[in-house]
Amino acid sequence: MSIYRKSGFKKDGNTILQEVASKSQLKEGKDAVRGVLREIYRFGTIGTKSLARKLFLPIPTVAAIRKELEKIGFIERLKKGAILTELGVDFVNLELQINYFQNLLCKECDGTTIELPDDADSIIPKLRDFTDLRPTPQTEIDQAFGKPITALCRALLMLQNDDLEGREVLLLGDDDFTSLAIALLGTLTKITVIDIDKRLLDVISQIAKENNFDIVCIHADLRKPISNKLVGKFDTVLTDPPYTISGLKLFLSRCLQALKPELGRKVYLAYAHRAPNDLLDVQKVIQEHGLVIQQMLPGFNLYEGAEMHGNTTFIAKLLTTDLSKAQIIDEFYEKIYTGEFSPTLRIYKCSKNHEIQIGKNEKIKTIEELKEMGCPVCGSKDKFLRIKREKI
């Protein structure tokens, strides 16, 4: 008789998973609970962040599951992360019938399908030098910086798919510096970057100038119509829009305006992994724009930030069809950023322990502003520590 059954548990595996899923209020369903148990079983001690990244789940989701699994004695927390108890191992083995250990994700490409070229060893450090120059991310406008390897893999994916050479390529937002990764490949590509953040554009322009890269930088807020001279000009667009439905609609609409009105132009879309029902909403928007998915790679993009999303998102290669058309949006001042949908109030402490409230409705709206202004009480700009964060 199994330890699980001996311990008085009478319910079968799926019922237990379902109960944990309900208690954790999971949009992802009971397989997310199973996934957490399976990853811990396969990889031993593992932290919440790593779990979230491997399972393509938001960190709060994983934290909630972990907490419920602790309550019923399936896992315990060590310093290094969560580990299965004897009861947990027994449950995984005998009730869920999981006992395969090997990780089958290709170690060479890590699921990106891309092989790094011979000169990657010289490109990556250069790209890292570039990305080191990025200013602090503005989380208010959903900035989360992609890792240099991700910028490179995106450029290589586009190159492998024949979407770079001799092409007009647009980066619709480029806090990930994909433009510079493309430039480093040395292909004959005309690169244009549009961003709302002038700081980023200044860095990209400066680097382009110093390195003789052919990159045109344009400062624009996509909520306003794009300039006429950019309409119908591009073969390929890459965008990593705000992960909201309105943000997606706005950015895809601008993508379609910018693309040549021809069959088979490409949109590379980076977007957060979503639970099935939410992903359906995303794909409805894609289809409403007459775009079609030709390739979709979960876990392709890795970020230094975006912890909310387990530091990773998918990439999808979309193609225009005869039904593609921009839903022309003249001016758009609805909410598009995630922070606008679920605003938070954050309390920071300065180095002299003064508490400062930051939020949409506060005097100081972002951590970036606070760092620039300094503490309103003592003026100190030293260090700010976040001590609380709550939804308004």
Place this chain on the structure above:
Amino acid sequence: MSIYRKSGFKKDGNTILQEVASKSQLKEGKDAVRGVLREIYRFGTIGTKSLARKLFLPIPTVAAIRKELEKIGFIERLKKGAILTELGVDFVNLELQINYFQNLLCKECDGTTIELPDDADSIIPKLRDFTDLRPTPQTEIDQAFGKPITALCRALLMLQNDDLEGREVLLLGDDDFTSLAIALLGTLTKITVIDIDKRLLDVISQIAKENNFDIVCIHADLRKPISNKLVGKFDTVLTDPPYTISGLKLFLSRCLQALKPELGRKVYLAYAHRAPNDLLDVQKVIQEHGLVIQQMLPGFNLYEGAEMHGNTTFIAKLLTTDLSKAQIIDEFYEKIYTGEFSPTLRIYKCSKNHEIQIGKNEKIKTIEELKEMGCPVCGSKDKFLRIKREKI
């Protein structure tokens, strides 16, 4: 001045590509022409079949493009395949600005994202022994046998995605013997196979018996409703349906009937690569069933047959949502097989040179029938050689 311009060509690269595309009546647009030139440029002499497989294009499409490119002197045909002329190289380099040589598709996994496990070397020969026992494919019902490595990679993809262990798995049609690949992995998986072809089921049953595999084989025509005892029973379904819209609708509807009515159940769908407009129709059907794409890998499936489709198709991992529902189809006798949509008349010769017509409206409808009956004139069953094939 380039050879291309010297030769009197005045049009720019895109115009030429567009003209070739129009003359070849391409659904895929001008990038397919570019793709053919680029592959020949990068890989040297290459045959039509290899081109089709690499570019995910139908063989007749590639053949048509190649013919047009020969006419304008960009390529010439050697015994081993097509090669660029000096003019062609010049056009590719200077007009299309293509000069990157390296193939960036991961050589380890070949774009499947899957790493073969340690025991693959012992599994593959066993699987090949099994697939060698398959009877001749019945092309009338769109059979085209997957390669053993594809059956294995499908099984591994499902395992990696946690869709095998402790799961009820259904193969909705299994001329690829994926059921046996799953069984060889040794996971605790309940496998059910439904197929219309009793010959295949007999082979699978026999192998299962000899190897103590737990596989339930059910003979059924999916155009009839599936048996009640199979409804709502499965966690995972894999299907490689007829590549027609009605075939897709029918098979997806049966998938949804067979799956547990829970969020996040999986459908692994193998389907032919399609030009953008046709792919949109495919994805509309997927969305109409409330299914969502979570992963999509072009070129994942390789076939011994399916030459029409360049011997390769994509795989998509679909998830059920709260909107998933089978469009209940009681009995369905509309056309679903490709041959029903574009029927062909084929003429064969027996070993004594008697000509025999085969086709939907003929006395003998399939090559399988002919082989069983023998030549209607002399009764010879020796060898039949196809000498003509035309659309009716």
